[in-house]
Amino acid sequence: MIYAVEATKLTKYFGSFKAVDSIDLKVRKGEIFGLLGPNGAGKTTTIRMILGLLKPSAGTVKVFGVDVAKNRKEVLKITGYMPQRFSLYEDLTTEENLRLFASLYGLKGRDLDERVGELLDEFQLREYRYRLAGKLSGGTKQRLALAVALVHKPRLLIVDEPTAGVDPPIRRYFWEYFRKLRxxxxxxxxxxxxxxxAENCDRLALMNRGKIVAHGTPQGIKRLAYGGDIVELYTERRALLYLKSFDGVKTILNKDVKDGVLRVKVLVDDASDRLVPIVKNLEEKGVKVLRANQVFVSLEDAFIKLTVGD
Amino acid sequence: MSAFLALVVKDVRQLLRDPKTMLMVLLMPIIVMALFVAGYGGGGGEVPIAVVDLDGGKISWQLIDFLRNVGDFRVDYFASTPEKGEMLVKKGKVYATLIIPEGFSEDVLLGRKTRVELIIDSSYAHISELIWEALNAAVQEFQRKVSEKYNTFSITVNKRTVYGPQVTRVENFVPVVMGILLHLVPMSLIAVSISRERERRTFEQLIVTPINSSDIIMSKLLAYALITISDMVVTLWVSVELFNVRVKGSFLDLLIVSSIMLLCSLSLGLLISVVSKNQLQAYQTAIFLFIPSMLFTGFLTPVELLSGEVRLISKLLPLYYFLRTFRNIQLRGWTLYETIYEVEVLAFQTIFFLLLSIKLLKLRVE
Incomplete structure (x- = not known):
């Protein structure tokens, strides 16, 4: 299978500092893949190596099967990149920036005019077309940066922290746009x-200190962190006698009783498979269940759990 | 529009929109020319001297009068004794004291051998040389006049120059001004171009497009050449039209060698830009490189006066070849073909700097 991005044992040293430590990364075609981690985890270094902006100390990167080290230009032709900080020419206008990059990606004549027009409309930039990029507001700058990254209709879009320091409406706009692109x-x-x-991503890789500590779907990562899903039940005390014997139940995390009602958190292998049978089984034994639901675990909790003691 | 042309247009636009750059490009030639003309253009000043006239006779007065009228000197003091005359020099009141001995008039009238004495302040080598030469010339001229009048014997030396008449000082400085404007200005201007893109992070976005390092180098060369070529034309035009500088060779030849020099300076500046880590470093490197150019290329001192080792350095510096070929055309009236060696070396250096820049420019952000 050819992956959109396939990194193998990718490593980058800066001096003696190991910024990226032998990571393996597989991004499938047509998915939104998130590289998640705190500042300094090595995310930007990783994507810079994918784009050939940095030379890996070891390891290889392939984009749609093309080796970046050997044929960087072919990779760049099908890849769009939006860097973390605004990197367009502030002393050129919105339209001049778009036209420049369209030309650099080989667009010419009418194709170029059409594409620039499309992007001006698509990203609501038409009213700013004659304004210098340096004089645009933060959100408009971000839209322009995304338009430039997409000017050549790339098959792979690499976006570095698109939403850092951006207002919530624009953050939402970006994620909606990513889903549209997908x-x-x-x-x-x-x-x-x-x-x-990161919950918006199809799959994730969790990075910390240059290493990938976990990867998979957001759900999968949370399961990995806790060893399963967490289900919360409001029921009778008697339930404790049976719960552990049910299929899929791993352990009882905590419990307390209030006004005769037992509140218990149970770790199961898969909440969507097990929640209904658990309730059914309890009721068959004559135990009343007042409420049953899956506990929402944030990725942040999962991340902290996965990196603790690291 | 091809990627290359798009880059040229982009760089020209950026330059035109940068007021500091444009001010430098447009005003530099005028300011530099004006400074040189203000300093060297008009008649020279007068050097203050003192005279100790121990003779007090008719002929000694004629000599003093003659010196006053030569124009290079101003007799500020008459000292009564040679010791006082020497003190005036030592205190820096005057640059020289002329001592006319007792019996000077009598000796001259009788056709006897005589002498005058000169005390010179040699801490200003250039001025003392000037005084020495001028006084010698004045005394000789005076001797000739006296000998005609009193019918005594004298020898005169007739000086004949080639490439005369005497080159004016402004004309002598045109190659130097061109050197500054065609070397230092474009070199330091373009030296910061790539590090500025790096510092503003635009470099990162630029190099994720499928372009070659030669696209970046050549487009910058062309854009900066288009902008700075005005310096060259303005300077040449101002020299010829406003300051009446004569160009003995063809004006077109001058334009051609100046253009090649401009391209060479820009290429060297690009090389600096490629290897510099930031704008400050690039500026410093450009200025540092200009120092040997100033000292060793005939810019200030004739290359022939330099030691053999240093002359080897001279021959590595583009300005050396430019100044030679420019003087050949402007002052000697040679054709381009007669000074083709220097032009070839300049062209070769330009190509070398460009190829090296392209080779060394890495499309990476580290």
């Missing part, structure tokens, strides 16, 4: 240190 078949690799945002 529908069009674009693969998106996005880094973020906002754990709540």
């Amino acid at each position: 529908q069009e078949g674009v693969t998106i690799l996005v880094t973020t240190h906002y754990m709540d945002e």
Whole structure:
């Protein structure tokens, strides 16, 4: 299988500091893949190596099967990149920036005019087309940066912290736009240190101190952190006699009784499979269940759990 | 529009929109020319001297009068004794004291051998040389006049120059001004170009597009050449039209060698830009490189007066070849073909700097 991005044993030293430590990364075609981790975890270094902006100390990167070290130009032709901080020419206007980058990606004549027009409309930049990029507001700058990254209709979009220091409406706009792009078949690799945002990703890799500590779907990572899903039940005390014997129940995490009602948190292997049978089984034994639900675990909790003692 | 042309347009736009750059490009030639003309253009000043006239006769007065009228000197003091005359020099009141001995008039009238004495302040080598030469010339001229009048014997030396008449000081400085404007200004201007893109992070976005390092180097060369070529034309035009500098060779030849020099300076500046880590370092390198150019290329001192080892350095510096070929055309009236060696070396250096820049420019952010 050809991955959109396939990094193998990718390593980067800065002097004696190991910024990225032998990571393996596989981004599937057409998914939104998140590289999640705190500042300094090595996310930017990783994507810079994917783009050939940094030379890996060891390891290889392939983008759609093309080795970046050997054929960087082919990779760049199908890849769009939006850096973490605004990197366009502030002394050129919105339109001049778009036209410049369209030309650099080889667009010419009418194709170029059409594409620039499309992007001006798509990202609501038309009213700012003659304004210097340096004089745009933060949100408009971000939209322009995304437009430039997409000017050549790339198959892979790499976005570094698109939402850092950006207002909530624009953050939401970005994620909606990423989902739209995914529908069009674009693969998106996005880094973020906002754990709540990462829930939007199809799959994630959790980075810390240059290493990938976990990867999988957001759900999968949470399961990995806790060893399963957490289910919360409000029921009778008697339930404790039976709970442990049910299929899929791993352990009872905590319990307390209030006004004769038992509140118990149970770790199960898969909440969506087990929740209904558990309630059913209890009721068959004559135990009343007042409420049963899956406990929402944040990725942040999962991250902390996974990196504790690291 | 191709990627290359798009980059040229982009760089030209950025330069035109940068007021500091444009001020430097547009005002530099005028300011530099004006300074040189103000300093060297008009008639020279007068050097103050003192005279100790121990003779007090008719001929000694004629000599003093003659010196006063030569124009280079101003007799500020008449001292009564040679010791007082020497003190005036030592205190820096005057640069020289002329001592006319007792019996000077009598000796001259009788056709006897005589002498005058000169005390010179040699801490200003250039001025003391000037006084020495001028006084010698004045005394000789005076001797000739006296000998005609009193019918005594004298020898005169007739000086004949090639490439005369005498080159004016402004004309002599045109190559130097061109050296500054075609070397230092474009070199330091372009030296910061790539590190500025790095510092503003635009470099990162630029190099994730599928372009070559030669696209970046050549587009910057062309854009900066388009902007700075005005310096060259303005300077040449101002020299010829406003300051009446004569160009003995063809004006077109001058334009051609100046353009090659401009490209060479820009290429060297690009090389600096490629290897510099930041703008400050690039500026410093450019200025540091200009120092040997100033000292060793005939810019201030003739290259022939330098030691053999240093002359080897001279021959590595583009300005050396430019000044030679420029003087050949401007002052000697040679054609481009007659001074083709220097032009070839300049062209070769330009290509060398460009190729090295392209080779060394890494499309990475580390």
